[in-house]
Amino acid sequence: MIEHLTSERFEQNVDRALADETLRGALRHATGLFSERRTTALQEVSDWEALRDRARAIKDEVLRDLDTHVDRFEERARAAGAIVHRARDGAEARRIVLDLVRAADADMLVKSKSMTSEEIGLNDALEAQGIEPIETDLGEWIVQLAGELPSHIIVPAIHKTKRQIAELFRDKVGAQGDESPEELTAIARRILRRKFAEARVGITGVNFAIAETGTILILENEGNIRFTNTLPPVHIALMGIEKVLPRMADLATFLRLLPRSGTGQHLTSYQSLLTGPGGRDGGEGPREMHIVILDNGRSELLREEITRQSLACIRCGACLNACPVYQQIGGHAYGSVYPGPIGAILTPQLAGLERTRKLPYASSLCGACRDVCPLKIDIPALLLHLRAKVVTGEDVPGAHGTASVIRSGRFLERRAFRAWAFLMRGPTRYALASFGARLVARLGSGAGVFARILGRMPVLRSWTKGRTLHRPGGKSFRAQYRARGGPRT
């Protein structure tokens, strides 16, 4: 299950997004910028395709036997002094974290950006228990102040303009309201620095977990993650099972792909490689390190080869930036913490198709996402796989607590496609259907009363609300071909 899901309101969400000119401008600017930077960064790498293939091969290796690799990671992490917890679902993960936070006697904590924590609704659960979680990633802090969900997996506040952020700071933290980005950042830094020092618990996500050594790697640009996993005496790292890689050496491949794909950087400003708690033997760092390994429906995706690749995602966000649909509507429209192309396949598979059945259709199947995915995840193939499930009414395997048969309300559409298939199966029936189609197109593309009537019919009216109907010229091709007397050499 994914918390804060509003995917069943996809259509309304889209309407709202398209009407928001500020949002659309912000999206145009940001996705364009990141795509450009990615293109530039790729020009410096001569073996990009080989890197993608190698990364995919490593992921395929891990996912074929994920249990073994996760077990190995746990064993090595424990040996290094970390305490490892397994959470079957979001509820269990929240319970584990809450227990740890209470044991640390904390009424506030600092947090770095973790999509996994959003997935399980951790902040709400903490606040309900009187514990204040403070987001320290600037983008996450901004959306937290605004009471919103992140709208992009890498740049959570991509939907906000500089002016909107300045006004938010004015309303929430007493700023003037007209500061430059540098001044706003200085304000955030001043406020957040104190929190790092006061906090008894720091919660982070994980980018990669290395089975060979029990090490976790966390990447960042701002430095807030270093503070979060170093200053507080207790560090809790939250990760999905699919974050595990076999060897340290594998990072050489993944670190060449992830920053370039996400933001066009060669490498992020900071990388934290943590093997057990740094402060255990009097060194610098937390005295306790807890790693919470979350399943929440992921292991169900391992069953079929086609769905397994969903877990190859390294959360770079390149697919969001490349997607012509995301570029128009942004992340909130998808109604899930995982939006865009990867969200359209991951959200239904983790949350069940019952509530998310519109998401596999939130795509023109253009394939731009597959082109930019560093792991070559065939997102269009997965979208088609999920569409077939919506049609047959069979939900995804891991849909805990949701109906196993989706009520999809496609009565008319089903009948229409069945009729269409019947007509397309033989030349005589096809000729009949063609005559009808051409007649409708002729009448509908005219200016008379028929055009107005047809323009109100379902499906046709969705076409004609913004487009004219093409007027077919002359006779059908096959009639013309027949008239000219067949093949010539």
Place this chain on the structure above:
Amino acid sequence: MKVELFVSCLVDQMWPQVGMATVALLERAGCTVRFDPRQTCCGQPAYNTGYRDEARSVATCFLDTYARSDAEAIVVPSGSCAAMIHHLPELFAADPDRQRLARELAGRTHELATFLTSVRPLDAIDARFEGRVTWHDACHGLRDLGVKDAPRALLAKVAGLELVELASCESCCGFGGTFSVKVPDVSLAMADHKIDEMLANELDAIVSGDVSCLMQLEGRLRRRGSTVRVMHLAEVLTTGGVA
């Protein structure tokens, strides 16, 4: 060289002149063109909407049409249909005999621009089109079949034609089959993104290899009051020359 023309249901019904132009081009390339009237549709509309059984039943008709053809190639003036045909083996995974036939036919199926540059190169493009023209890279042709250089190479042979490259040439037009009517406002926004750049470039024609894209772009252009010509590659390659 004997070739089968799989003209595609949309060309057959809505853009017949594209079919006639395709025949003319193939004959100019020295092919004997056969049009089997048993052909109907590749099944793509159903497949892309999730109706696999319906798609399979229609695609079976495709297999039956060409099962006994001795032609060296099946040529399709549509990237999306050619790509669908290349995916047919997956659709028939549960039927080994049909899957084998699908694989064999897919191996002989070529999109038009690819056919005229790689399989049976046509150098003598005797066509004249005076004007500024831009090429729209239709998604399935581009990403599934690698159709990128071939149409540009062919357009370069047309006398008087000035090819204008747009930054948004590879951007999806927003058609996406039923996407255009299921999520129509986003579909239009995607078309407008391309059309804004097109209208800012004083073009005489917009050209592509897929009439589905042409239907979307032309439909939106006309609604926005533009009279820019919207043409299929085959039409441009047979304009103003010796018929």
